[in-house]
Amino acid sequence: MPAMLSRAAMQWVAPLPTCAGADRPKQALRAEPMSRLLFDPTHRDVQIDPYPWYARLREEEPVHFIEPLNAWGLFRYEDCKNAFMHPELYSARDFIRQAFGDLDPVPETPSLIAMDPPDHTPLRKLTSHAFSPGVTRKMIPKIEAIVDGLLDEIQGRGRTFDFVNDFAAYIPVSVTAELLGVDPKQRENFKIWTADLLNAANRAALADEEVSRIRDSVSELRRYLEQVIRERREEPRDDFISMLIKAEEGGDTLTGIQVLSTAILTHFGGSETPSHLISSSLIAMFEQPEVNDAVMADRNLVPSLVDETLRYWSPVNLVFQTATCDIDLHDRCIPAGSHVLSYIGSANRDERKFKDADRFVLGRDPHGHLSFAHGPHYCPGASLGTRMASIAIAKVLERMPAIRKIDEVTDWLPSLWIRGARTLAVSA
Incomplete structure (x- = not known):
C-alpha cells in the first residue's frame, strides 16, 4: 500500500473531463489498451481483496483500460464524482441493458436508472x-417486526447459523415487499422471483435452463405487480405503489408502465445491496476489536458503524456508464461509445478525499462517500437502506450479545460489481 500522501496531494482536485476536439488526429482518439498494470477484476484474488489494486491504479493509471471487460475504469474520487455529475459525458443509458439484457422485465419504457x-x-x-421522509418513518416499526421475526426463527433453531443467507438476505426483500404492499400469501413466491431477477445479471455464466427459469420468474413478477397496480388504482392504500399512482408534479402523473418500471427498479435496487451492508457491518466489528468494543459499549454508535461500512466496503463496487463523446482525462482518451466503470470501491478509499482512507474509523464524517452515487442518480432509497441496516445490527447485538464469527477468513462473493460476503457462519 502507498505511503501517506503529501499535503499537496491531499488538496489535489481532478480536472473536469472534456470532450476531445473535433480537429484532434484520429490516431490520438483510439483506445490504448497497453498498460503497465494487468488489472483483471474477473480474477478471484482481485475480487477477494481489490483494494491494493485500487491504490496502485489511483496513483499510476487513474484512467485505465480494463482489457478483460473491454471497458475503461475510473479510480479516483473526483473523477468518479465528476462522472456522476456529468451525464452529458457519462450516460446511464445502457445500465439496464448491461444488467438484464433481454431479461429486462419492462422493456417498453426507459428505466429511471437508465x-x-x-x-x-x-x-x-x-x-x-x-x-x-414520512415513508421511511412509517416503515421503521415494520422493519423492526421483520427483524424480530427472523431472529425469533433463528434462535428457535439453535445457536449457529449463516448470518448472510439465514438473516441479512431476507431483510431487504421482506422490507421492499412490505413497502410495495405485496400480499403476505405471495411473500414466498416474491422471494423466489426476486432472487431470480437479481441473478439475471449473471446470465452469461448460466446454463440455458437456468436462464429460461429466470425468464419465467421475471414474467411472474411482472404479472403480479401489474395486478397490484390495477388493484391500487381502484382501491388506493398507504403503500409505495399507491403513492406512485397518486404522484403529481406540475400536472404530470406517471403512466401505468412507468409505475411498473419504478416498482421493479425499487425492488431490484433495494433487495440485495442492503443485505451486504448489514453483513459487512457485522464483519467490520468482528475484524476490528476496537470497533467491536466501542459499539458493544455504546449501541448509539451503530449508525456510525453502518455509515463507515458504506465507505469502507461499499456494497456497490462500480457503476456502469457510457461515454457520449471522446473524453480527454489524465492524458488518456476514452473513445465515444466506450463502456466506463466508475469504481466507487476505489473512490471511497482515495486519500485525496479521506484521511487514513484504508482505516475503518468510527465517527468519521459520513458525508462525501459515493456509495449511493451522486448527482441526478443519487439513490432515492438511501435513507431507508441505512435505517434498515442500523435496525438490523442493533437488534442482533441486543438479542445476541455473544455473537461470534466461526470461520477466520471471510468468504467474499465472486462478483465484479458487488462487495459482500457469500456466507458468514456465526455462533450466537
Whole structure:
C-alpha cells in the first residue's frame, strides 16, 4: 500500500473531463489498451481483496483500460464524482441493458436508472413523492417486526447459523415487499422471483435452463405487480405503489408502465445491496476489536458503524456508464461509445478525499462517500437502506450479545460489481 500522501496531494482536485476536439488526429482518439498494470477484476484474488489494486491504479493509471471487460475504469474520487455529475459525458443509458439484457422485465419504457437529464428530471421528481421522509418513518416499526421475526426463527433453531443467507438476505426483500404492499400469501413466491431477477445479471455464466427459469420468474413478477397496480388504482392504500399512482408534479402523473418500471427498479435496487451492508457491518466489528468494543459499549454508535461500512466496503463496487463523446482525462482518451466503470470501491478509499482512507474509523464524517452515487442518480432509497441496516445490527447485538464469527477468513462473493460476503457462519 502507498505511503501517506503529501499535503499537496491531499488538496489535489481532478480536472473536469472534456470532450476531445473535433480537429484532434484520429490516431490520438483510439483506445490504448497497453498498460503497465494487468488489472483483471474477473480474477478471484482481485475480487477477494481489490483494494491494493485500487491504490496502485489511483496513483499510476487513474484512467485505465480494463482489457478483460473491454471497458475503461475510473479510480479516483473526483473523477468518479465528476462522472456522476456529468451525464452529458457519462450516460446511464445502457445500465439496464448491461444488467438484464433481454431479461429486462419492462422493456417498453426507459428505466429511471437508465435515463439522463433532462428526460430523467421530471420522472425523478414524480417518483420522489414515494421516497419522502414520512415513508421511511412509517416503515421503521415494520422493519423492526421483520427483524424480530427472523431472529425469533433463528434462535428457535439453535445457536449457529449463516448470518448472510439465514438473516441479512431476507431483510431487504421482506422490507421492499412490505413497502410495495405485496400480499403476505405471495411473500414466498416474491422471494423466489426476486432472487431470480437479481441473478439475471449473471446470465452469461448460466446454463440455458437456468436462464429460461429466470425468464419465467421475471414474467411472474411482472404479472403480479401489474395486478397490484390495477388493484391500487381502484382501491388506493398507504403503500409505495399507491403513492406512485397518486404522484403529481406540475400536472404530470406517471403512466401505468412507468409505475411498473419504478416498482421493479425499487425492488431490484433495494433487495440485495442492503443485505451486504448489514453483513459487512457485522464483519467490520468482528475484524476490528476496537470497533467491536466501542459499539458493544455504546449501541448509539451503530449508525456510525453502518455509515463507515458504506465507505469502507461499499456494497456497490462500480457503476456502469457510457461515454457520449471522446473524453480527454489524465492524458488518456476514452473513445465515444466506450463502456466506463466508475469504481466507487476505489473512490471511497482515495486519500485525496479521506484521511487514513484504508482505516475503518468510527465517527468519521459520513458525508462525501459515493456509495449511493451522486448527482441526478443519487439513490432515492438511501435513507431507508441505512435505517434498515442500523435496525438490523442493533437488534442482533441486543438479542445476541455473544455473537461470534466461526470461520477466520471471510468468504467474499465472486462478483465484479458487488462487495459482500457469500456466507458468514456465526455462533450466537
